[in-house]
Amino acid sequence: MRKSSAMVPYLIWMALFIVIPLLLVVYYAFTVTTPEGTTWSFENFTRFFEPIYLRVLWRSLALALISTLICLLLGYPVAMIMAGNAFSRKNVIMLLFVVPMWMNFLLRTYAWLAILERNGFLNVLLSSLSLPRLNILYTNAAVILGMVYNFLPFMVLPIYSVLSKIDKGVVEAAGDLGANSVKVFTRVIFPLSLPGVVSGITMVFMPALTTFVISRLLGGGQFTLIGNLIEQQFLVVGDWGFGSAISMVMIILILLSMAIMSFFEDEDKEATLW
Amino acid sequence: MILSLVLSGCKQDKPTLHVYNWGDYIDESILEEFEKEMGIKVVYDTFATNEDMYVKIKSGGSSYDIIFPSDYMLTRMREEDMLEKIDLDKIPNHKYLESRFMGTEFDPNNEYSLPYMWGTMGILYNTTMVDDKVDSWDILWDPKYAKEILMLDSQRDSIGAALLKLGYSLNTLDPQELTEAGNLLKQQKPLVLAYVVDEGKDKMVAGEAALALTWSGEAAYAREENEDLAYAIPKEGTNIWFDVMAIPKGAKNKDGALKFMDFLHRPDISLRNAEYTGYATPNSAAKVMLPEEVRNDLGSYPEEEDLVNAEVFVNLGRTLKEYDRIWTEVKAH
Numbered sequence: 001m002r003k004s005s006a007m008v009p010y011l012i013w014m015a016l017f018i019v020i021p022l023l024l025v026v027y028y029a030f031t032v033t034t035p036e037g038t039t040w041s042f043e044n045f046t047r048f049f050e051p052i053y054l055r056v057l058w059r060s061l062a063l064a065l066i067s068t069l070i071c072l073l074l075g076y077p078v079a080m081i082m083a084g085n086a087f088s089r090k091n092v093i094m095l096l097f098v099v100p101m102w103m104n105f106l107l108r109t110y111a112w113l114a115i116l117e118r119n120g121f122l123n124v125l126l127s128s129l130s131l132p133r134l135n136i137l138y139t140n141a142a143v144i145l146g147m148v149y150n151f152l153p154f155m156v157l158p159i160y161s162v163l164s165k166i167d168k169g170v171v172e173a174a175g176d177l178g179a180n181s182v183k184v185f186t187r188v189i190f191p192l193s194l195p196g197v198v199s200g201i202t203m204v205f206m207p208a209l210t211t212f213v214i215s216r217l218l219g220g221g222q223f224t225l226i227g228n229l230i231e232q233q234f235l236v237v238g239d240w241g242f243g244s245a246i247s248m249v250m251i252i253l254i255l256l257s258m259a260i261m262s263f264f265e266d267e268d269k270e271a272t273l274w
Numbered sequence: 275m276i277l278s279l280v281l282s283g284c285k286q287d288k289p290t291l292h293v294y295n296w297g298d299y300i301d302e303s304i305l306e307e308f309e310k311e312m313g314i315k316v317v318y319d320t321f322a323t324n325e326d327m328y329v330k331i332k333s334g335g336s337s338y339d340i341i342f343p344s345d346y347m348l349t350r351m352r353e354e355d356m357l358e359k360i361d362l363d364k365i366p367n368h369k370y371l372e373s374r375f376m377g378t379e380f381d382p383n384n385e386y387s388l389p390y391m392w393g394t395m396g397i398l399y400n401t402t403m404v405d406d407k408v409d410s411w412d413i414l415w416d417p418k419y420a421k422e423i424l425m426l427d428s429q430r431d432s433i434g435a436a437l438l439k440l441g442y443s444l445n446t447l448d449p450q451e452l453t454e455a456g457n458l459l460k461q462q463k464p465l466v467l468a469y470v471v472d473e474g475k476d477k478m479v480a481g482e483a484a485l486a487l488t489w490s491g492e493a494a495y496a497r498e499e500n501e502d503l504a505y506a507i508p509k510e511g512t513n514i515w516f517d518v519m520a521i522p523k524g525a526k527n528k529d530g531a532l533k534f535m536d537f538l539h540r541p542d543i544s545l546r547n548a549e550y551t552g553y554a555t556p557n558s559a560a561k562v563m564l565p566e567e568v569r570n571d572l573g574s575y576p577e578e579e580d581l582v583n584a585e586v587f588v589n590l591g592r593t594l595k596e597y598d599r600i601w602t603e604v605k606a607h
Contacts, residue, residue, distance in 0.1 A: 034592075052599070055606045113473065117482050138468045220468025221427035224605035235325040236429060237598040 025251075028244035044245035053229070057249075060226040063140065063215075064208035067147035068155075071204045072197070074148070075155035079196075080189075082156075083163035094160075097153045105150060109217050112146055113137065116218070138220030146214040151207055155200040162196030163189070198261045206254055226250060290315040291530040294330075294338040296517065297322055299391075301550035308537050314530045331356060331522050338522055340531040345380045345516045346430075348387055349589040357386045358521040364532040367539035374578060375556040378516065379586055387518035388535055391553040393490035394576060394584065395431060395513040397506050398475075398497075403484035408506040411439035414485060415458070420465045422484035424477060427469035429601040430587055431513070432459065435487055438511045445588040449596060456600035460607045469605070478503060489515070494552035494574055505573035511583030516556075 032041040047053070078097075082090040100108060115121045116137035123133045136142050166189065174184045212227030221228075226246065233243030293305075297320040305316045319338075321327040324347040330336050331351070343351060351357050362368055368376075368388055381387045399408050403422065406413060414423055414435065425432050434444035436455035446452060467483050475496040478486050488496070493505035519538070521531045537543060544560035554574050555561060561569060569575055590597065 052603050052606050056602065059606070110473075117477070117480065119480060119482065216427065216471075217473070220466075220470065222463070222466070222469060222605065224602055228605075229602065232429075232598060232602075235323065235329075237594055238325075239595055239598070 025244045025247055028240045029248045032241055044241045045249075047242060048245055048249060053246075056224050056229055057226055059223060060209055063143060063147070063223075063225065064205055067144050067151065067208045068201055068205045070144065070148050071152050071155040072201065075152055075200065076159055076197070079156050079159035079163055082160050083166075097156055101153055106213060108150065109146055109214055112142070112149070112218060116142055116145075137218065138222060140219070140223065142218040143215050143223065146218040147208045147211065150214065151204040154203040154207075158199040158203065159193060159196040162193050166192050194264060198264055202258060202261055205257065209254070210250060288313060288315050289527055289530055290317055291340065291527050291534055292317045292319070292336075292338045293340050293534065294319050294321060294327060294336075295342045296320060299342070299517075299551055299553075301546050304538075304543055304546060307543075308534065312530070312533055312537070314527075314533070316534075337524070337526055339525040339527045340534055341520055341522055342390055342517050343520060344587075345378070345518065346587040346589045348518055348520060349380045351520070351522075352381070352386055353589070356523050358523055358525060358528060359385050360387070360521060360532065360535070364529075365536045365539070367536045367541075370539055370541055370544070370557045370559040372556050372558045372561075375516070379588070380516075381518070387520040388539070389516045389556040390519050390538065391491070391548075391551065392514065392516045392556050393554055393574075394507050394581070395434070395487070395489055395515070396493065396573070397508065398478055398486045398488040398493045399504055399506070400478065400481060400484050400500075400502050401504050402502045403481075408485075408504070409509050411435055411508045411510055414487065415439070415462050415465070417465060419484050421467050423462075423466050424474050424483045424486035425462075425466050425469050426474070426487050427471050429597045431487065432469070432604075433597055433600060434513055434587075436462075438508070441510065444511075444513055444585055445590065447590070447593045452596055452600055456603055459600075459604040463604065463607055490574060491551065491553040497573075498552065507573070507576055507580060509583075511585065512581070514581055514584035514586055516586070 029044055030040055030042070031038050032043050078093065082093050113120075117123075118133075118135060118137070120137070123135075126133055136145070170192070171184060171188060174188045175181075179187065210227045210230075212225060212231050215221075215223055215225045215228060219225075224232075230243050230246050230250075233239045233246065291314050293316055295318070299320075302318070305318055308314065309316055321330070324344050327341060327343060328347060328351065331338065331341065332354075348357075362384060365388065368384075371389065375389045375392060376384055378389075397408055397411075397413065399413075404413075404419070406416070406418075413419070414425070425435075430444075433452070433455050436458045437444045437446055437451065440451070440454055440458065442448075442451045442455070468477075470477065470486075474486055474488060475492045477483055478488075478496050479499040481500070481502075488505070490505065493503070497503045497505065519535050521528055525531060538547065539557055541557060541559035541563065544555050544557040545563045548555040548557075548560055548564060549568075552574075561575065572580060
C-alpha cells in the first residue's frame with residue numbers, strides 16, 4: 001500500500017514527460033496539415049523511405065556502428081586494466097575518464113575544432129616534429145573521432161563495473177584446471193562480462209546514432225546525419241509531422257537493437273547499468 | 275512583513291519590461307540607462323535563432339513585451355496573428371529612420387514593426403589568399419579555391435547564393451529553378467571546406483579558409499579581428515535583411531515596449547548600439563555621427579545603387595519544404 005502511493009509522483013512525472021510527449025510524436029507523425037486542415041496520413045513515413053533520406057539513415061547507422069566498435073576495442077582493455085589487481089592506480093584512470101565529462105559537451109567538441117584545424121594545435125605539433133600535416137577536420141574521420149572521444153566513458157564504465165564484480169575464484173579455478181590466459185579470457189572473463197559489454201554498446205550506439213552537434217561541428221555540416229535531419233524539420237522547416245515520423249523510425253530502430261542486445265544478455269542476468 | 279510590503283510596493287511602482295533579443299546584439303549599458311531614465315525595470319533575455327524565438331513565443335507561457343525577429347519571421351508571425359500593432363505616434367524618433375528602410379515589403383505600413391539593424395549577405399574573403407577581383411557569386415564556384423570555401427549551413431542563404439548566381443530570385447517558388455540551384459550546389463560541394471554557422475567568422479579570422487558566404491554584421495566583426503579580410507557584395511544581387519522590433523500578442527507592458535523602441539532610436543543611443551554591435555543602423559542621424567571610415571565603408575553601409583538587385587527574404591510557406599529537400603539532397607550528396 002505504502003509502496004504504491006510512493007510511486008504516484010513518479011507515475012505523474014512519467015505520464016507528463018514521457019508518455020504524453022510520445023503520444024504527441026505519434027500524433028504528429030501520422031497527420032499532415034495543409035491549409036485545408038489536418039488529416040491522418042502515412043505521407044510522412046512514405047517520404048522518409050525515399051532514397052535521399054535512406055542514404056542519410058544509412059550513413060548515420062554506419063558512422064554509429066564504427067564508433068561503437070572503436071569504443072569497444074579501445075574501452076574493453078582499459079576496463080580490464082582498471083579491474084585488474086595488478087594496477088594500483090585505477091582511481092587515477094577512472095578520474096581521467098570522468099573529469100572531462102564534467103565539462104560541457106559542446107565546449108569539448110569546440111575544443112577539437114581548434115585542435116584539428118589546418119593551423120591548429122595538432123598540425124603545429126606535427127610540423128614542429130617535421131611530420132606531414134594532417135587535415136582531417138571536416139571529414140568522416142573527424143566525426144568518428146568526436147563520437148569516440150565523447151562516448152568512450154559510456155563504454156568503459158559499465159564494462160568496468162561488471163568486470164570488477166567477477167569472482168576472482170572463478171578465474172583462478174579456470175587456471176588451476178589448466179586453461180591458459182587466452183582461454184581464461186575467451187571462456188570465462190569475456191562471457192561473464194557480456195552484460196557490461198551489452199549496456200556499453202547500447203549506451204554508445206544510441207547517442208552516436210542521434211547526435212547532430214558532432215557532425216555539424218566536426219563534419220563541417222557536410223554529412224547530414226539523422227539527428228541533423230530531425231533538428232532541421234523542427235527548427236528550420238517547421239515540418240513537425242516529418243520530424244516526428246523520423247523520430248518514430250529512430251525509436252523503433254533503437255528498440256529493435258535493444259531487443260537484439262537483450263537476446264545476448266538473457267543467459268546471464270548480472271548487474272548492469274540498466 | 276514591512277520588508278515584503280516595501281518590496282511589493284516597489285514592484286507596483288516600477289513596471290517591468292521583458293525584452294527578448296538576439297545574443298550580444300545590444301550595448302547592455304543602454305539597458306541600465308533606460309531603467310534610470312524611464313523608471314522601468316528591464317528583464318533581458320536572448321535567443322540564438324529566429325526559430326528558437328518563434329517556438330518560445332508560439333508555445334505561450336512566456337511574457338515578452340518586445341521581440342527582435344528578422345524580416346521573414348516577422349511576416350510569419352504577422353500571418354499567424356502573433357503580433358500587436360504599434361502606434362508610430364508614440365515613437366517620435368522613428369523620424370530618424372531612413373525612408374528607404376520604412377514601409378518595406380514585410381511590413382508595408384510599419385503597422386507592426388520598426389527596423390533595428392540591417393545588413394546584406396556577401397562574400398568575406400582573405401586578401402592574402404584571393405588575388406581575383408571579388409564581385410560575383412561565381413568565385414564561390416571557382417575550382418582554384420577548392421577546399422578554401424566556407425558556405426553557410428543555412429538553407430535559405432546557401433540556396434539563395436546559388437539562385438542569385440543563376441540570375442533567379444532568392445524567393446523563387448519555381449521547382450525548375452530550385453532544381454538548377456540544387457545541382458549547382460552539388461557541383462560546388464567538392465570545393466567546399468565546410469558548411470558553417472557561427473564558427474565561420476572565427477575560421478576566417480584564423481585564416482583557415484579564403485572565401486566565405488557571410489552576413490555583413492559577421493563580416494564587420496571578422497574584419498575588426500583580422501585586417502586581411504574584406505567583404506564584397508556580388509553584382510548579381512544579394513539578400514538585404516532586417517532585424518526589427520515588434521510587440522508580441524498579449525504583451526503586458528505595451529507602453530513600455532513603445533518607449534523602449536523610441537529610446538533605441540534616439541540618435542545617441544542608436545549610435546552606441548551600432549558601434550558596439552558592428553551592425554548597420556537604419557537610423558540616419560546616428561549614421562552621420564559614425565566615424566567616417568565606418569560610414570563610408572560600402573561593406574557595412576552600401577549605397578542605394580549597390581542594392582538595386584537586393585531582395586528581402588519572403589516567408590515561403592509550404593515551398594520551404596522544397597528548399598529543405600534540395601538542401602538535404604546537397605548535404606547527402
